Amino acid sequence: xxxxxxxxxxxxxxxxxxxxxxxxDPASTYHIMEFCGGHTHAISRYGLEDLLPANVRMIHGPxxxxxxxxxxxxxxxxxxxxxxxxxxxxxxxxxRVPGSKRLSLLKAKAEGADVRMVYSTMDAIKLAQSNxxxxxxxxxxxxxxxxxxxxxxxxxxxxxxxxxxSVFCNHVLTPSxxxxxxxxxxxxxxxxxxxxxxxxxxxxxxIIGSRPYEYFAEEYxxxxxxxxxEPLDVMQAVRMLVRQINEGxxxxxxxFARAVTRDGNEKAKSxxxxxxxxxxxxxxxxxGMVPYSALRLKEPYAAWDAERRWDVPQDNPGDNKACECGAxxxxxxxxxxCKLFGTICTPENPMGSCMVSAEGAxxxxxxxxRFRDLEKSE
Amino acid sequence: MCLALPALVTxxxxxxxxKVNLGGVTKTVSLALVSDVKPGDYVIVHVGYALSVIDPExxxxxxxxxxxxxxxxxxxxx
Amino acid sequence: xxxxxxxxxxxxxxxxxxxxxxxxxxxxAMAQLVEELFIAAFDNEALNQRNDQGAFEVPGGRMVMTTxxxxxxxxxxxxxxxxxxxxxxTVNDVAMAxxxxxxxxxxxxxxxxxxxxDLKRIVTSMAKASKDAGVPVVTGDTKVVEKxxxxxxxxxxxxxGIVPPGVExxxxxxxxxxxxxxxxxxxxxxxxxxxxRESLGFETEILSDSAALHTMVAAMVAAVPGIxxxxxxxxxxxxxxxxEIAGQSGxxxxxxxxLVPVKPQVLGACELLGLDPLYVANEGKLIxxxxxxxxxxxxxxxxxxxxxxxxxxxxxCREDAHHFVQMKTRMGGNRVVDWLAGExxxxxx
Numbered sequence: 001x002x003x004x005x006x007x008x009x010x011x012x013x014x015x016x017x018x019x020x021x022x023x024x025d026p027a028s029t030y031h032i033m034e035f036c037g038g039h040t041h042a043i044s045r046y047g048l049e050d051l052l053p054a055n056v057r058m059i060h061g062p063x064x065x066x067x068x069x070x071x072x073x074x075x076x077x078x079x080x081x082x083x084x085x086x087x088x089x090x091x092x093x094x095x096r097v098p099g100s101k102r103l104s105l106l107k108a109k110a111e112g113a114d115v116r117m118v119y120s121t122m123d124a125i126k127l128a129q130s131n132x133x134x135x136x137x138x139x140x141x142x143x144x145x146x147x148x149x150x151x152x153x154x155x156x157x158x159x160x161x162x163x164x165x166s167v168f169c170n171h172v173l174t175p176s177x178x179x180x181x182x183x184x185x186x187x188x189x190x191x192x193x194x195x196x197x198x199x200x201x202x203x204x205x206x207i208i209g210s211r212p213y214e215y216f217a218e219e220y221x222x223x224x225x226x227x228x229x230e231p232l233d234v235m236q237a238v239r240m241l242v243r244q245i246n247e248g249x250x251x252x253x254x255x256f257a258r259a260v261t262r263d264g265n266e267k268a269k270s271x272x273x274x275x276x277x278x279x280x281x282x283x284x285x286x287x288g289m290v291p292y293s294a295l296r297l298k299e300p301y302a303a304w305d306a307e308r309r310w311d312v313p314q315d316n317p318g319d320n321k322a323c324e325c326g327a328x329x330x331x332x333x334x335x336x337x338c339k340l341f342g343t344i345c346t347p348e349n350p351m352g353s354c355m356v357s358a359e360g361a362x363x364x365x366x367x368x369x370r371f372r373d374l375e376k377s378e
Numbered sequence: 379m380c381l382a383l384p385a386l387v388t389x390x391x392x393x394x395x396x397k398v399n400l401g402g403v404t405k406t407v408s409l410a411l412v413s414d415v416k417p418g419d420y421v422i423v424h425v426g427y428a429l430s431v432i433d434p435e436x437x438x439x440x441x442x443x444x445x446x447x448x449x450x451x452x453x454x455x456x
Numbered sequence: 457x458x459x460x461x462x463x464x465x466x467x468x469x470x471x472x473x474x475x476x477x478x479x480x481x482x483x484x485a486m487a488q489l490v491e492e493l494f495i496a497a498f499d500n501e502a503l504n505q506r507n508d509q510g511a512f513e514v515p516g517g518r519m520v521m522t523t524x525x526x527x528x529x530x531x532x533x534x535x536x537x538x539x540x541x542x543x544x545x546t547v548n549d550v551a552m553a554x555x556x557x558x559x560x561x562x563x564x565x566x567x568x569x570x571x572x573x574d575l576k577r578i579v580t581s582m583a584k585a586s587k588d589a590g591v592p593v594v595t596g597d598t599k600v601v602e603k604x605x606x607x608x609x610x611x612x613x614x615x616x617g618i619v620p621p622g623v624e625x626x627x628x629x630x631x632x633x634x635x636x637x638x639x640x641x642x643x644x645x646x647x648x649x650x651x652x653r654e655s656l657g658f659e660t661e662i663l664s665d666s667a668a669l670h671t672m673v674a675a676m677v678a679a680v681p682g683i684x685x686x687x688x689x690x691x692x693x694x695x696x697x698x699x700e701i702a703g704q705s706g707x708x709x710x711x712x713x714x715l716v717p718v719k720p721q722v723l724g725a726c727e728l729l730g731l732d733p734l735y736v737a738n739e740g741k742l743i744x745x746x747x748x749x750x751x752x753x754x755x756x757x758x759x760x761x762x763x764x765x766x767x768x769x770x771x772x773c774r775e776d777a778h779h780f781v782q783m784k785t786r787m788g789g790n791r792v793v794d795w796l797a798g799e800x801x802x803x804x805x
Binding site for chain 1: 380381382383384386400401408410411412413420422424425426427429430431432433434436437439440441443444445447449
Binding site: 001004008010013014017037038044045046047048049050051064065066091092093095096117118119120123142146231346347348357358359363366367368369370371374 | 788792
């Protein structure tokens with residue numbers, strides 16, 4: 001598969017690993033946060049930790065839209081699914097995410113709610129067309145990458161004059177979350193979390209471009225490398241960041257130039273800008289209330305906004321007290337530091353969000369990397 | 379993250395969509411978010427939409443950088 | 457058939473007819489369905505006696521028995537259907553003990569309204585699979601449930617077989633140092649079935665690998681009676697099956713990603729859907745664990761059989777108190793290959 005296989009070449013990975021080892025200063029430690037779950041997944045799935053020297057530490061960030069959605073929004077989706085006449089459809093990722101009382105959309109479905117999995121927003125539109133007597137609600141989640149497809153669906157619903165289609169919008173924004181992490185007391189004042197550099201998102205950046213990261217590099221004096229999600233992309237990004245740190249530079253570099261430009265996808269950006277506006281504040285699991293970090297539909301599109309069509313509950317029950325997902329998402333703790341990890345919280349029975357999505361920090365560590373903890377303890 | 383993959387555009391279809399091929403698997407995707415796509419291009423596909431067109435020259439340049447890296451790395455550290 | 461047919465004034469209307477509740481009611485309509493469809497298709501000595509049980513001679517030795525239920529959607533998929541799958545799956549479950557399959561039973565639970573033409577297609581395919589495998593369906597049962605209480609058709613089966621003397625194949629027999637072999641490419645069946653689900657909207661030329669493996673197993677067992685473990689990696693795929701064996705045997709395993717055979721189209725489909733081929737179902741492949749010195753011989757035997765051409769040694773068992781199945785990735789790092797968690801759902805992130 002072109003543009004995939006070349007970026008999974010094991011020998012090249014080894015040679016980049018050698019370059020990193022040669023360039024990393026043995027006297028210092030490099031703390032690199034990969035913001036995106038895609039990078040977390042690549043690191044775990046390909047065992048890249050084994051290729052990095054011990055003084056290059058990867059910190060898994062909150063870049064997984066499934067993981068950061070607060071329980072209240074999942075409860076609200078379940079509430080919507082239970083309204084008479086409603087078909088609630090969403091991406092497969094959301095079905096198993098636990099809301100409060102360990103309920104999930106999958107369990108609500110088992111109890112009789114009409115919950116359907118879709119692969120694309122086009123399927124959601126088709127569902128509305130073929131079920132004219134039902135209300136089809138699309139539970140929209142995702143970062144800047146996934147927002148434009150939602151916008152296209154709403155445009156289509158408008159063109160088709162679909163009265164039975166609406167969107168429960170939970171689209172969130174990457175740069176606001178990175179700001180929140182860098183502004184957190186652990187990073188800014190206490191210094192308990194060291195963050196030397198960031199690997200920037202691949203596919204989010206195809207839409208927003210590399211320009212938005214220039215602000216972080218300057219304001220927070222941290223280097224950023226935008227990188228693809230293939231293992232060689234991740235290795236190369238680490239090498240580029242090690243080099244920037246060594247040289248005292250803090251620039252935005254683009255390893256994923258094959259798909260990301262400085263300005264991104266203007267067509268998608270203007271579609272989103274036309275249809276969505278910023279929410280003043282939105283809750284992220286683990287990061288708390290993050291100002292201007294999520295989108296809602298503008299007034300002219302109110303007819304397709306599920307939150308305007310129904311009085312969607314806004315309660316937000318907190319996470320399990322023992323669950324450390326919040327601290328893990330901010331890089332303050334590791335999965336293994338959580339008492340629930342691997343005991344009562346496993347991928348079969350996830351308590352916290354980091355265990356739900358395949359790319360959540362806990363699920364990735366449990367599924368692919370937990371042998372390392374045992375090797376260390378023996 | 380957002381699961382997205384490069385796929386080869388094999389055929390333009392009506393209603394702003396196209397047939398793409400990934401490792402022999404074909405799928406119809408929407409081109410609503412991109413401009414000037416033609417058969418032979420590789421597009422990054424996410425939830426059934428093409429998000430951007432791959433720049434073959436940049437891809438070649440990135441791969442070249444990987445290789446240079448390998449040559450520069452001292453073998454002794456392997 | 458030599459027995460006289462029972463007199464039914466009009467034959468079943470296979471082309472346009474549908475199954476109704478009388479076809480499961482025990483009366484003349486059911487007798488006609490059994491006669492004109494099932495007995496006509498499966499046609500073997502035991503079944504043709506028309507008793508409530510099939511009687512047949514068995515050779516002496518250890519007998520194995522297995523049972524299985526088939527609830528697949530869609531019922532027809534590239535490379536097979538629920539009927540042939542029911543035969544292959546059951547024959548394989550018997551064969552994985554190293555046994556020679558002797559006979560099968562089949563129970564049909566049919567939803568009211570199911571087209572007789574589809575039923576005929578399924579039964580014909582099932583009968584062909586059974587004849588090709590040389591394992592007759594000697595007894596059966598038919599039930600009809602009301603509309604909405606079944607998903608078209610469910611098939612349940614039982615199968616029995618005889619284990620040759622000296623063969624003791626079992627999931628708890630893997631030992632550190634043993635080689636792990638697979639008989640071919642992983643994930644074909646699951647991808648073929650998924651490609652038929654309209655909601656996923658992709659097309660491949662991949663066919664299900666659904667096949668009866670007992671003749672290949674017979675050749676393997678004849679050459680190496682001391683094979684430790686045989687198992688077919690169906691639901692949950694290679695990953696879950698290896699974890700099952702590792703747990704039963706109390707060993708760890710290490711495989712190499714680069715050695716696991718996967719077709720490019722299967723990889724492509726998995727990439728698109730965010731799935732891992734190690735977790736995708738197979739219906740015509742087996743895992744064989746054997747002493748390292750027996751591996752080359754068994755690989756030769758598999759590769760010379762049409763169902764084992766892509767057979768490969770993918771790794772080895774080792775001591776590990778935690779019974780981890782691990783994999784050396786193409787990048788050179790290690791990772792755990794865990795049980796499948798929940799159902800594999802296509803994902804976007």
